[in-house]
Amino acid sequence: MKARSVVALSGGIGGAKLALGLYRTLPRRTFSLIVNTADDFDYLGLRICPDLDTTLYTLAGVPNPDTGWGRSDETWTFMTVLATLGGETWFRVGDGDLALHVERTRRLAAGEPLSAIIEDVARRFQIAAAVIPATDDPVRTRVVTPGGDLTFQDYFVRQRCEPRVESLRFDGAGAASPAVAAKRALESASLAAVIICPSNPYLSIDPILAVPGMRTLLQTSAAPVVAVTPLIDGRAVKGPTAKIMGELGIEASPLSVAQHYRGLIDGFVLDVRDRALKPRFDVPVCASDTFMATVSDRERLAREVFEFALSLDRSRRRIS
Amino acid sequence: MKARSVVALSGGIGGAKLALGLYRTLPRRTFSLIVNTADDFDYLGLRICPDLDTTLYTLAGVPNPDTGWGRSDETWTFMTVLATLGGETWFRVGDGDLALHVERTRRLAAGEPLSAIIEDVARRFQIAAAVIPATDDPVRTRVVTPGGDLTFQDYFVRQRCEPRVESLRFDGAGAASPAVAAKRALESASLAAVIICPSNPYLSIDPILAVPGMRTLLQTSAAPVVAVTPLIDGRAVKGPTAKIMGELGIEASPLSVAQHYRGLIDGFVLDVRDRALKPRFDVPVCASDTFMATVSDRERLAREVFEFALSLDRSRRRIS
Numbered sequence: 001m002k003a004r005s006v007v008a009l010s011g012g013i014g015g016a017k018l019a020l021g022l023y024r025t026l027p028r029r030t031f032s033l034i035v036n037t038a039d040d041f042d043y044l045g046l047r048i049c050p051d052l053d054t055t056l057y058t059l060a061g062v063p064n065p066d067t068g069w070g071r072s073d074e075t076w077t078f079m080t081v082l083a084t085l086g087g088e089t090w091f092r093v094g095d096g097d098l099a100l101h102v103e104r105t106r107r108l109a110a111g112e113p114l115s116a117i118i119e120d121v122a123r124r125f126q127i128a129a130a131v132i133p134a135t136d137d138p139v140r141t142r143v144v145t146p147g148g149d150l151t152f153q154d155y156f157v158r159q160r161c162e163p164r165v166e167s168l169r170f171d172g173a174g175a176a177s178p179a180v181a182a183k184r185a186l187e188s189a190s191l192a193a194v195i196i197c198p199s200n201p202y203l204s205i206d207p208i209l210a211v212p213g214m215r216t217l218l219q220t221s222a223a224p225v226v227a228v229t230p231l232i233d234g235r236a237v238k239g240p241t242a243k244i245m246g247e248l249g250i251e252a253s254p255l256s257v258a259q260h261y262r263g264l265i266d267g268f269v270l271d272v273r274d275r276a277l278k279p280r281f282d283v284p285v286c287a288s289d290t291f292m293a294t295v296s297d298r299e300r301l302a303r304e305v306f307e308f309a310l311s312l313d314r315s316r317r318r319i320s
Numbered sequence: 321m322k323a324r325s326v327v328a329l330s331g332g333i334g335g336a337k338l339a340l341g342l343y344r345t346l347p348r349r350t351f352s353l354i355v356n357t358a359d360d361f362d363y364l365g366l367r368i369c370p371d372l373d374t375t376l377y378t379l380a381g382v383p384n385p386d387t388g389w390g391r392s393d394e395t396w397t398f399m400t401v402l403a404t405l406g407g408e409t410w411f412r413v414g415d416g417d418l419a420l421h422v423e424r425t426r427r428l429a430a431g432e433p434l435s436a437i438i439e440d441v442a443r444r445f446q447i448a449a450a451v452i453p454a455t456d457d458p459v460r461t462r463v464v465t466p467g468g469d470l471t472f473q474d475y476f477v478r479q480r481c482e483p484r485v486e487s488l489r490f491d492g493a494g495a496a497s498p499a500v501a502a503k504r505a506l507e508s509a510s511l512a513a514v515i516i517c518p519s520n521p522y523l524s525i526d527p528i529l530a531v532p533g534m535r536t537l538l539q540t541s542a543a544p545v546v547a548v549t550p551l552i553d554g555r556a557v558k559g560p561t562a563k564i565m566g567e568l569g570i571e572a573s574p575l576s577v578a579q580h581y582r583g584l585i586d587g588f589v590l591d592v593r594d595r596a597l598k599p600r601f602d603v604p605v606c607a608s609d610t611f612m613a614t615v616s617d618r619e620r621l622a623r624e625v626f627e628f629a630l631s632l633d634r635s636r637r638r639i640s
Contacts (some may be wrong), residue, residue: 099407
């Protein structure tokens with residue numbers, strides 16, 4: 001029998017944690033990760049793809065343990081000299097990290113699609129899973145605030161998520177198509193599960209789903225779709241998920257997240273600390289410890305999420 | 321009385337040595353250095369200007385003492401990671417050096433002329449002399465060899481000057497103009513001397529002189545023009561000058577260099593080791609120790625060259 005494949009949807013740091021767990025516990029060559037590209041931006045004339053890069057470094061085993069982003073064994077000479085030249089330094093880029101940005105920018109300028117570049121980089125980093133940008137087309141998150149529209153990195157890094165979010169917009173999404181490899185992975189007859197990682201639903205997963213066709217690919221896939229809560233006891237482990245939900249007038253509860261994915265998911269993984277909410281979900285729920293401090297936490301959660309998804313296989317029911 | 325100004329023409333490492341001597345001994349704000357741009361090239365999608373960069377790092381006091389090019393206190397993480405990505409690594413770029421390339425590339429793409437960028441970089445590096453690209457227009461050296469035409473860096477770095485040089489071509493020179501600041505410096509009424517540094521006459525100085533108008537600017541300037549020999553006892557201190565002269569059928573002698581600059585120079589600085597040749601020059605000659613091992617060697621030679629130039633002031637005679 002052909003090995004059964006798994007697809008996960010992910011943003012950056014939080015999602016990459018579970019992605020690493022899945023990568024380490026699933027048969028590697030059958031694991032595909034569809035990653036948000038709407039945080040990508042041009043900086044110093046270089047194309048930077050924060051979520052893809054965090055994913056690549058995490059799966060390659062070279063994440064920076066101090067920052068959560070960037071590479072391990074990093075040096076910072078470039079930024080130090082750039083500051084003396086009066087260059088922009090608000091987004092920190094390490095010397096080794098820069099190699100990926102420079103090489104990607106050169107290859108994009110030469111006409112290669114982002115997905116082909118990332119596929120090659122993943123291979124060179126000896127990552128035995130498919131790391132796939134959600135789309136090869138430019139989709140860019142714009143954060144609408146009382147002070148005006150902000151690019152994602154301006155909001156997230158330069159302004160440290162301080163402005164109040166009135167709404168979110170994904171520029172370019174309407175004209176985008178899912179990356180061919182993403183479509184192929186979701187259409188595979190051997191697909192056993194689709195897992196939505198505990199990334200920010202509004203900032204990391206929504207821009208993936210905003211690509212026309214992506215939502216339908218999930219809804220019509222042969223496999224159950226399971227989302228993992230990004231909230232524990234009303235708070236995100238890291239990042240502005242709860243703050244943004246509050247600003248958007250949404251209760252910072254896993255119930256709201258499941259509601260947000262309504263019509264798309266067949267099951268929801270709740271944190272054990274929120275198990276009292278279990279009866280209030282209208283999809284099957286699994287209560288797990290979703291806090292991932294260590295690599296073995298990630299592996300354990302990955303196994304539980306995968307087994308939960310498989311348990312839904314026959315009882316599949318998708319609310320629309 | 322207004323301070324009298326000096327202009328020097330220079331290529332990379334060899335020329336920058338005397339340039340530093342001039343910079344340290346002359347009143348700084350009246351010193352202008354016109355630098356070769358024909359070795360510039362695009363690499364990894366970045367514009368690299370080897371001669372300008374060597375000059376900037378030398379005058380800023382941060383040259384790499386080990387390599388002769390690049391910066392001191394350099395790290396190499398970028399190149400190490402780039403190699404794992406399969407990127408080109410034949411031209412070594414340090415992490416700090418990269419800041420200049422990335423920032424310059426960004427500013428050029430935004431439409432700034434090279435001369436404006438270099439002027440700003442020099443100011444930020446606290447260089448109190450004018451560092452001026454010979455031209456803002458693209459001029460590129462092509463080395464014609466039995467195996468075909470090579471770009472300069474391909475010849476110089478990748479093939480270590482091994483191919484036989486049949487001829488040299490400066491693509492784009494015909495359509496180029498001298499940088500405005502170069503023209504202004506050479507037209508200044510306060511100009512006391514023009515010094516052609518001991519750079520390779522064929523590879524470093526010729527492409528400057530190939531820019532239409534540059535030769536006339538030297539010939540009609542108010543000041544004597546003095547060239548400093550790049551050869552000592554038939555050999556270059558560093559680099560392929562003597563080898564190329566042999567391949568071009570030119571005797572590797574300072575007499576040939578003076579002959580090459582005929583019609584342009586009013587005096588020639590010969591190395592003391594070649595003083596026996598003195599009677600054979602048809603311009604005034606000063607014999608100096610032109611070997612510059614230390615910074616004080618550079619300062620001493622700079623003083624001697626400058627004084628020699630001033631001595632020619634009244635007896636000016638240019639052969640055409």
